[in-house]
Amino acid sequence: MRRRVLIVLMIYSTVVVLALSVPLAVLVGRERVQRFGENRAAAATFFAELSSREDDSGLPRLRESVERYNSLYDEGIAVLDRNGQARAMSGLDVERPDVQQAIAGALRNQRVDFPSGLTPWSQPSVLVAAPVGGGTQVDGAVVIAASTDAARRDVATAWIVIAAGALLILATIVVIAAALSRWVVRPLTVLSSRVHSFGDKFHTPLSIDEPQQPMPATPTSTAYVGPPEVRELSGAFDAMAEDVETATAAQRRLVADTAHALRNPLAALRIRLDLLGMRVPDSAVDAHVKTTLEVDRLSTVVEDLLVLAAAETPAATQTVSCDVGATVTDRVEFWSSAMEVAGVTPSVTKSEETLLATVPEDDLIRILDALLSNATNYAGADAMVEIDYRAQGGHVVLSISDTGPGVPVDELPMLVDRFFRASSAHGEGTGLGLSIVHALTERAGGSLHVSVRRPSGLKIELAFLREC
Template identity: 50%
Template sequence: MLLVLVVYSTIVVAGLALPLAMTLGRERMQRFGENRLAAAAYFADLAAREGDSPVPELQEALQRYHDLYGEAVIVVGRDGTPRAAAGVPTGSGEIGDAVAEALRNQRTRVPDIITPWSPAQVLVAVPVGTGTQVEGAVVLAASTAAARAEITRAWALIAAGAVALLALASAIAVALSRWTVRPLTELAERATSLRRRVRDRVPPDPVADDGPRTRRRYAGPQEVRRLAATFDAMARDVDAASDAQRRLVADSAHALRNPLAALRMRLDTLGMVLPESSSAAHRKATVEVDRLTGIVNDLLALASAESRTETDAAGHTVELGPVIAERVEFWAAACADAGITVTVDVPHGVRAVLSERDLTQILDIVLGNTVKYAGAGTHAEITVEHHGGEVGLVVRDDGRGVPAADLPNLSARFFRAANTVGQGTGLGLAIARALVERAGGDFDVGAAPSGGLRVQIRLPGPARTTLSS
């Protein structure tokens, strides 16, 4: 950013200084040429009045001019012989060429601009005579020393002003760039610090570290490139930490399954020989073991849903109607026992990018929650809408519902609403959301217009997937 501002300031300052310097050089050369042409024209007019005979007045005028300005001047006749001269060196070829041009009735062209490196003198040639009748010529060797000195001082002053202005603009650019870039630099430093903390807490994964890694090339200013590279590296570390967390959960849950199964078997065996007075305690212990087993199973399901990527589910499509009908029939007895009625409105042939197993698991979670928590007398409705490249699956009921403050957290891990009755792990909706998001869809839980819950699932349709691929 600093480089861009400095370059822009340099262009602006140069765009102001160079035209000013050129204008001063042209204006000074114009005054110089007018003065010397006027002097040469005066000598030409004087020579024309004197005729061909040499008159002392012409020589005196030339000598006075030479003494005053130190510039050589010569007046020649029609045949090129000198009539009067002052300060002219003998054998000067340049003066001879200028005389020849003037005798051909051609005036010497004065340069357009004076610069510090212009020639030391300029030859000004004026023909003597009127009209096309040339009676002679006047050649004046005008010195440019005074004009060059004057323009050198003017250009030096312009250069000093340009340097001062550029220094001021650079100082402003430095302050502005630092003020603008400081948040990016601080953000990059915080991201680097966070990355170090993540890497310190997460052990290295040999498989991930040894895998191929594509090196990205970043565009833009240095600070932006550094911030982008730091964020990409931090994102990789955060992904590694998330993977390590999922592996820990999955490994821990898997390690707990066998001990819990063994404990459940021993409790069942122990229950055969326990007296009637201990049967209540035995039932409570069995319930707790079953609850822990449910938590472990849900943790395994959640870890499995989060560990698989969207590309793993992208190749599966399922027709929603048959799967929904089959799961509603499966839960029909449980719904009847809970006093819940379910209606289905699903168009024929609607397909979505999702595996049948995942759709079955999602429906079991949603219908299971409805049976457990909606309450007797609840009516649930399952609808499917197909619009554009998306498929919308909505399950709404008019049951008990949950407080409005708890709605945003219902799909979070281990969260249970304040009015929840019965036992549960708080992982069901989190698993359903992970399955939907893995397929590239959206999962949302909100309040139904009738007062209960509304679970809205948006899934990509096969048409959108084909188009995007």
């Protein structure tokens, strides 16, 4: 994978460098040919003006200037009259077709166009022609066979510098890309290695250095795509998830089987204690009562563990809904007598519309029973219990709050943990009630939020998807 990341970075960097260096090289060629053209055009204009000032008596001076130019720059030059006859010439064959074409154009008061750009492999010379005279009166022509050697050398030197700079930039990018690709890929490689070494049930480890064949598709996922390391890591994670799911299911079965196996012996022990109670002497009555209470507590724990194991079992995929208002009314009526005995006053805020939530009715009954039981047992005398349900967006929000002593803020996140009881709790309890509520809520796709009620008390808010 590191090699592929490096290749991608290098391709991108190469494209960027070429996009910058190629236009720069073209610009250098155009700038050089512009200076070259301006210089040679000025030379042709100079000889054209000199020819127009000199008559036949000044031909020796004109020829001397032409020969001096040819010896100095090694470029052929010819100065002709209006009939195309040479007045002064040095190093240029005027009989060449291209020269004759340039002369004809100059006599028609036209100048030869220079190439738009210059490269190291351009022609070794170009013809520069200028008319003698001005306006509509053309008295002759000047033609120079300008050498492009110096200009081509300058362009080649500039291109070499640009290429060297581009290669230096690419080399720097290679070093940076190598370090960057190692930094990006290393966590994935380390994670893959750690996943391979996790647990004894893992499948046969795959090499993280050699390419692997794509993992086969599973019933719950499509075929893996992407780099071999990612495919291999995905397969390893699927194997680990399967092992974790198997271990979780085994744990739930162990809890359920253990609780089920204990329920019958505890029931039998409770019956025997009742029978034994009829013959217990007065001195052992207190011990018998305490033993009976402990057996009852263990029976309650066993029943709660069975309910919790069932709550943590994934529900069927089919959508089930219930009427929240009707269920709340039914359960509050069921708990009203127990609340009256405990000195707790319930208050229900009903919604004006029928609210259907995507939670099984049996699960919602268990949730409400657990919450109302906690409020009855722990809110205390003269406390108010407020039950409210309402529509909020695409959810049905159910909240139960009380005006009791509440729970310390630092203990709120632990209330849904198994067997945890708040420091403010008093009386009997297993510490499994809110764990069951949390498991049933999550199984229905809902959420649970526990907060402090102001000025005192506890507020539990549940949110379920609303069925429209």
